[in-house]
Amino acid sequence: MRAYKLVKNGKSTEAFQVEEKPTPEPGAGEVLIQSEGFGLNFADVMARLGIYKDCPPLPTVIGYENVGHIKALGEGVEGLKEGQRVLAFTRFGGYADHILTPAMGVTPIPEDLSVGEATALATQYMTAYYAVEECLNLHEGDYALVHAAAGGVGTALIQILKNKGVTIFGTAGSPQKLNYLKDLGVDYPINYREKDYLEEIKKLGFERKIDATFNPIGGDYVKKDYALLNAGGAVVIFGASKMTEARGNPFKMIKLLFGFGFWSPIKFVTSSKSLIGLNMLRIADFKPTTFQRCLKGVVSLVEKGIIKPTVGKEFDHTQLADAHTYLESRKSIGKVAVKW
């Protein structure tokens, strides 16, 4: 089998090396899958840059999700069969043409989903689904703010929130992305490079009216989001993309950390607002039943035609470095995937 190893932090052109090794046999409870391709996530870019805490020490194979056909089943695996087309979660190890993974993270998927569509449903749609359905309780007529709204998780959040009848403010950094957000049905698309989103939302008359914000950016965006919340509202923090800008500059990094603010529980009580942290790796590790429920929920929304991933670009595996550069460039819309 072949796998792309992350051997060096830094530029995508120098970061990966292909490695050949024997294909493993599945152990008890495991599934061996012959891969058609794997998805990229922004966390992969952060891992390559050396700013992702959960990344194993180098050299290592990263990658959270894979699509392919089952080649062999380990002892005791039920409900799956050889030859079946499946989507599989990988806790790293995803940049490979064969993957071995516990059966719990494997689900059958239709033959007609492309590699990009199928892999988008894994980390990105699962994160969005968990954030909306498990962290919060939003209703028709509520207001939500989605950052990085044109990205993978952003697209998923918008589709799931639209289905609930929530009015959406979405931020992105280019006119093309704003057009995309309008097409997706975002009620108030905001180009944060042209306008301060906090001021813009206030100007639109929604100061202290937002019920939820979805924030993978971090730094001062957390305080700004909190200022927009209505009573009962919450900021869901699930990333710190701003770290890519501060990387290698200790002063910027300290500014970023201070930007998050210092929070007292008393403030949450008196204002009746909250901050919710989210890391899907921890949910997969410690809440397997919740994880399974979310997976069923995502698959059910696809089957009903309520969600449909947008594929920004699919690359050949020989262009892995280009795929990484593209996602890092902040130009991508929807999912970026790599095919074998």
Ligand SMILES: NC(=O)c1ccc[n+]([C@@H]2O[C@H](COP(=O)([O-])OP(=O)(O)OC[C@H]3O[C@@H](n4cnc5c(N)ncnc54)[C@H](OP(=O)(O)O)[C@@H]3O)[C@@H](O)[C@H]2O)c1
């Ligand atoms: N906690 C979890 O379990 C979990 C799971 C999945 C993803 N995430 C996080 O969710 C975020 C989105 O992930 P994704 O894979 O769907 O990526 P993505 O949104 O498809 O791509 C990243 C996008 O973020 C936007 N962005 C805004 N400010 C940025 C900044 N300062 N630096 C870099 N990008 C910035 C860029 O678009 P614009 O600039 O145009 O907005 C960029 O295109 C990432 O922060 C990721 O780490 C967390």
